[in-house]
Amino acid sequence: MLEIRNLHAGIDGKQILKGVTLTINPGEVHAIMGPNGSGKSTLSAVLAGRDGYEVTAGEVIYQGKSLLEMAPEERAREGVFLAFQYPVEIPGVNSTYFLKAALNEVRKHHGLVELDAIEFLALVKDKMKALELREDFLKRPVNEGFSGGEKKKNEIFQMAVLEPKLAILDETDSGLDIDALKVVSAGVNRLRRADNAQLVITHYQRLLAYVIPDFVHVLCDGRIVRSGGKELALELEQRGYDWILSERNHTA
């Protein structure tokens, strides 16, 4: 589904990713962990096509196409979804209107008929309940005045509605209390299918206790320095990142 080959990227002339290679197959959940400043957010930004990042080498193949050549909105329509670490507020823009427009862009792209407001509301009703979002939620402007937890729930709700092929969750656990974390995790797990994949980016292990990954990768200084199964996350939690860093320096 996604193949990242020797990806080098940076911002403002500063090299941040220094050769990331990673393959994700359908049905898999991958976690990327790493200390602050290791390049986790840069990776998600480059994959989503955020402006300002410069790719200096390498390539990314998504479903047989070159992802980096696609505009951000094309990537989204092709099924790449980024759950933002800091979802932005769009004052005055009704959440229903926003999400309906987004869904219809995706549907149009796939040659499906656009949904009208009634069809849309029927579609989203259950998905809202699953994330314990209140009825009035859709009437509120996008993220405006939302609590941190509500914003994160909204991201996963949007993901549930848009049904992406590849979902990138950027620090989705940050700022969530334990109850909200459980709701959000359950929401993410429910979306797990044999034909889609999830890339979970996180600093802490605690999200991975609920969203169980198939693979865990440790990103340090712009490279994946170690990959393993879900038990690697636990080991990191116990021993910290220094352990890997020192081991790596040792072998180098």
Add this chain to the structure above:
Amino acid sequence: MSTATETIEGLVKQDYKYGFVTDIENESAPPGLSEDIVRLISSKKGEPEFLLEWRLRAYRYWLTMTPPDWPQVHYPPIDFQDIIYYSAPKRRGDAPKSLDEVDPKLLEMYAKLGIPLRERERLAGVAVDAVLDSVSVGTTFKEKLAEKGVIFCSFSEAVREHPDLVKKHLGSVVPYTDNYYAALNSAVFSDGSFCYIPKGVRCPMELSTYFRINAAKSGQFERTLIVAEEGSHVSYLEGCTAPMRDENQLHAAVVELVAMDGAEIKYSTVQNWYPGDENGRGGIFNFVTKRGLAKGRCSKISWTQVETGSAITWKYPSCILQGDNSVGEFYSVAVTNNYQQADTGTKMIHIGKNTKSTIISKGISAGRGQNSYRGLVKIMKSASHARNFSQCDSLLIGNRCGAHTFPYIEVKNTTARVEHEATTSKIGEDQIFYCNQRGLSTQDAVNMIVNGYCKEVFRQLPMEFAVEAQKLLGVSLEGSVG
């Protein structure tokens, strides 16, 4: 500059869609202004003596005045002797008896503008008075309105048919001594709309006027007068367009509203005069005086404006809250793109007790546009327990535009409560990227963000026009924002 900003700026560059010129034979006066021209205009229209005298007094007063230099706008001095003060579509024989006799080219032009001059058309249910250059072309739905006693006609017709009403109210809210452009308008106004709602009548439909400047070098000086008698209610909408021309054209209108006890006037404007090209050449100079007198107890005057056109806008729709418990409202969206300059806002003059006013102003600047909000809230000594709430927001798109806010607050009564809030924000690349990541194009994202920003104002517009205003904003800003 980042690519996102460039994209936005690219979007802002869109051609003016209404810039066609219609080839209609015009009957025009020679350029220049003198007592003779004032007399000519008056006699062309067969006006009564009182009106000619009023015009001449205004003209003589105007001669003693100088143009205002305090607005935050810059333009070369206007040569008032180079402007044509009277231009009318030439008629075949006498005045048309019905729309069927109106020049088909004219009707075609209105069709191009999307104006429902014909009753069967899209906006059925809206009565339209269309003013081309200086002359009112046709008023629809007249009979239906007459059943209710509502008078809605061109100003010229009102002068002929209802001279007493005109005499009583003309200049009662905006005297010709008010300001430079009001004086000029009073001297040379050629037509406009007149509307009278009798006591207790709720006007059964939206009333609407479309203004279009067509002839080259002509100025447009229309005059609108709306009188709402006790307990009546009317909603009025005006729309404006002009063809693209290299030279600047002058538009100096006056609008007067009078609301008696318990009466309500809602006045909405969608102004889309030609803004000039992307290098700042051409465009309309829009110097307009709009004022409503909430004369009676519990009367209400509400202004809503969506200003996307004109090279220069100088306009402050105001309310004089004279009656106790009267209410004044001002909702405004003003867009400046390319080299457009706007100095606009309102004045709320509280005289009566318990008077209340609300000001919501949304300025949007893109390209090299300069947008100023200028507003006065004045609480007179007599206005016990007056209340005002003002909110002035500015939105910037790109790095070369500007937004300015000039609030003036004068309070002479200690029981008054006045609140003012102001914000300035920039369309965030974060917001656009967020929308992109959900599959929306940058243009749709900008449109959505700006419409969200303007929502409080659009909500005030009649439904059909709110849709029109949203589209217009889209065009102006695909220009840059929509």
